[in-house]
Amino acid sequence: MLVVVLAVGVFSSPAAAAASCPQLEGIVRTEVRAALQREIALAAGLLRIFFHDCFPQGCDASVLLKTSGKTEQTMGPNTTLQPRALQLIEDIRAKVHAACGATVSCTDITALATREAVVASGGPTYAVSLGQLDSLAPASATDVNALPSPFTASVAQLLRAFRGRGLADAADLVALSGAHTIGRAICGFFQDRTANPGNDAFVRKLKADCDTDPNRVQQLDVVTPDAFDNGYYRALNASQGVFTSDMALLRDPTTAPIVRQFALSKDAFFAQFAKSMAKLGSVPRKPAGNVGEIRRSCFRTNAGGETLLLHGGVCLSFFDLTDHCSLLSALLSYMSERSMAQNQGLQQSALQLIESIRDAVHRRCGATVSCADILAVATAHAVNQAGGPVIPIALGRRDSLEPAPGWAVATLPRPDADVTTLINAFGSKGLGGVDLVALSGAHTVGKARCSAFADRTRSPNDAFTTGLAQACATDANRLQELDVISPERFDNAYFVDLRNRQGVLTSDQGLANDGRTSWLVNGFADNQAWFFGQFAASMEKMSKLTPASGSGGGEIRRNCFSRNSPGIIIQHATDDLHASA
Ligand code: HEM
The missing domain is CATH 1.10.420.10 (Peroxidase, domain 2)
Structure with missing residues (x-):
């Protein structure tokens, strides 16, 4: 079942972006350039984050999520993403949202910041497709682990992995690996080579450096480490690639001619890199389609991980909770099972649904909204979604302390x-x-x-x-x-x-x-x-039969199915709730 959470104001093209947030590109440029002035290595950090975001399940900022539990950042290939580069993306988002409101996704900001970093480092510009929404959940471990390993000696295997993401040409693999022209790596990522250096003077040097300082970071382009140019291919051509996967490109007959071509011509590399980056930006998304939201923090989904709930064939999405928790605005969209609310067999699910909404709302807003209000709003939206009228709902009810007699x-x-x-x-x-x-x-x-x-x-x-x-x-x-x-x-x-x-x-x-x-x-x-x-x-x-707020006891239940422990009786619903009633 496919569910779309609409994000208001998201734009679908650079022109629309310019119209909706004219400051966007200027803010990204200023912030990225200032950050690179302080720390040039952030350029590589951004570029690798972009790769690791887009490759597993399409570009959706899922790699940025830091909420508790298993996130992509705790999965093998991502544990060495640069923390300051991740933070830079969030800092830019804050500036963009301050200027334009929450109209630009973290996905789009990551893409724009990466391109700015590439250009600022001397690389080519390329098309970025804007209007991508941020994911509602991290990618699966399987998809993250599809990121290629540096220990891969088989070009056929690398090609297969890339092809699986729509990067079908050998030139895509070779050109995108060229991102290593500004990269660095810790010793562990090429230990397969330093373990058996043989007579290779370059590998012996790598080994000696790592033996002296196992925590050092090795430049992946030993010719011009901080410049985005074709030095990486020239180094490869001289058998001075750092990873097994880099060297494989020179050794395989399919990719070797492309390596040599790029070593000779920076223009040829740049032209292909621009094409391949645009393709990387269009890896098909999972779930299919542009599904998600515009996050208010790149590190968290808007409703504390539960922006979207699927329940018994019903999709819930929450709007406005970030800024106005008091304005409970839960939208119920009936999907396949229209009979949800009336079907006896499903009534248990309908009850559970109310509790699920409460859980999501309380996580986001604290215990400010009663089960009674959630039931009223959910019912009103269900009627509307089934084709009926809009029903105004006053908020501010409290939940009973006892069952009705x-x-x-x-x-x-x-x-x-x-x-x-x-x-x-x-x-x-x-x-x-x-x-x-x-x-x-x-x-x-x-x-x-x-x-x-x-x-x-x-x-x-x-x-x-x-x-x-x-x-x-x-x-x-x-x-x-x-x-x-x-x-x-x-x-x-x-x-x-x-x-x-x-x-x-x-x-x-x-x-x-x-x-x-x-x-x-x-x-x-x-x-x-x-x-x-x-x-x-x-x-x-x-x-309104039960007075909205008003006199008497009652509480905001922490669980719709049972009253709070004796003594936790909330006598007054929040003023905000009354104000919105
Ligand atoms: C061909 C398959 C690839 C493999 C096996 C690979 C593997 C790696 C590994 C192991 C590192 C070192 C990370 C660390 O030590 O923290 C690294 C760094 C890097 N990779 Fe790749 N990578 C591949 C392709 C790409 C692609 C397609 C891009 C971008 C388009 C990319 C961009 C980078 C960058 C910029 C760095 C440096 C990160 C930094 O300095 O923080 N890589 N890569």
Whole structure:
């Protein structure tokens, strides 16, 4: 199942970027150049981070994540990424977001900063495709470990690894390895060579240097270590490549001519490097597509690792939580399982869903939002996502300390209730006849077990009830759709059903048969906009039955399924919550 979290303001091309954040390239240039003035080695640090970000699962800044648990930075190939280069990317992000708001992803900033570092070191410029969102999770260990090892002697193996990422030409492998023209490495990465130096004077020198100082860093281009030029190939050509994987390029007949060509012509190298870097920037992403967010810190996903929750076929994404935790704005998008909220078999999942949202919100915002508010907002969004109206929701409820007493639960109307009973039950809560009919319209996405309408199927009196009786006789556990016209859509078809005498529950069909309510049934059947407007108003009214905040006890539960330990009773919801109500 594919889920997309929309990020507002992300741009899709350099032109769009320039329009949306004109300062972007200027900030990146200033910051990278200032950083390289202080420490030239950061250029290589950025370039390697870009490679290690893009190669495993496409460029998505997943390598930057530092949240607890297993992140890419703790995985083998990444443990020696330069910490100050990682920090530089985050520092640039902070400056860009301060100037333009959160419109530019860490992925885009990494790409732009890398290109700036290459150019500042003397290398070529190349196209960078902007508008890439930041990942919501780290790449898998398998994908990270697909990064090639420096101990690889087989060019065929290196080519295979690169081909798997859409870098199909031998020239891509050779040109991108040319990034080592500004690189350095610790002794461990070429110990396979220094262990058996033989008669090779260059390797003997490497070994002697490492023996003297095992913590030293070795320049990978021994000709011009800090300049981005073709010195790396000239060194290779003189058999002075540092890694086994570097030397392999000279030894293999497929790649050797390219090495020699680049050693002779810096222009040829630059032209190919520019092409191959653009390709590296376009390695296909996992999950497929531009899925993610614009992180507010490159080191963390926006909602503490749970920006996105997948639950029982439902996708949740959270907006605005970073800046306004008080404004709970959880969006529920119904994906494949529209019946989530109504399906008896899935009700357990729906309950769990509320708890999952609470967990994500509390992690991000602290315990500032009650389960009651989350339930109200989730319901409103579910209605809207199923095609229904937008329902305004007041926030600031607190969660009960006890279950409702049995007598209060018993005031919920029964499905075999007659209209008078329904009117009285709703009236006792301050809800009128219009509210009763409009709210019953929720059955447009409802389902019921056979036992809920057994009073009708016991003595069927028309084709519709006969059909229901037969279906239930075949399968007593089946779930009957309450809107037989368009059960999956939140629309006014339920009222058309009632007018057609195809209401399933006695409490439904009664509304069409009683003069006090039938005019509303007909009106809503004819006019969906009227139904939607009234439904939203009645839902809002119902959502205020329990006073939002106000007097009395209650708490913000740390777990929707159980009250907090005795003594942790929160008497006052935060002012912010009231302000947003
Ligand atoms: C062909 C496969 C490659 C292998 C086996 C390889 C391996 C390595 C290793 C082991 C290091 C040393 C890291 C350390 O000591 O901390 C390194 C450094 C580096 N690699 Fe590669 N690499 C490869 C391709 C690339 C590519 C395609 C790029 C970029 C386009 C790249 C950019 C760099 C840079 C810039 C450094 C220096 C990092 C620094 O000085 O902090 N490498 N590489």
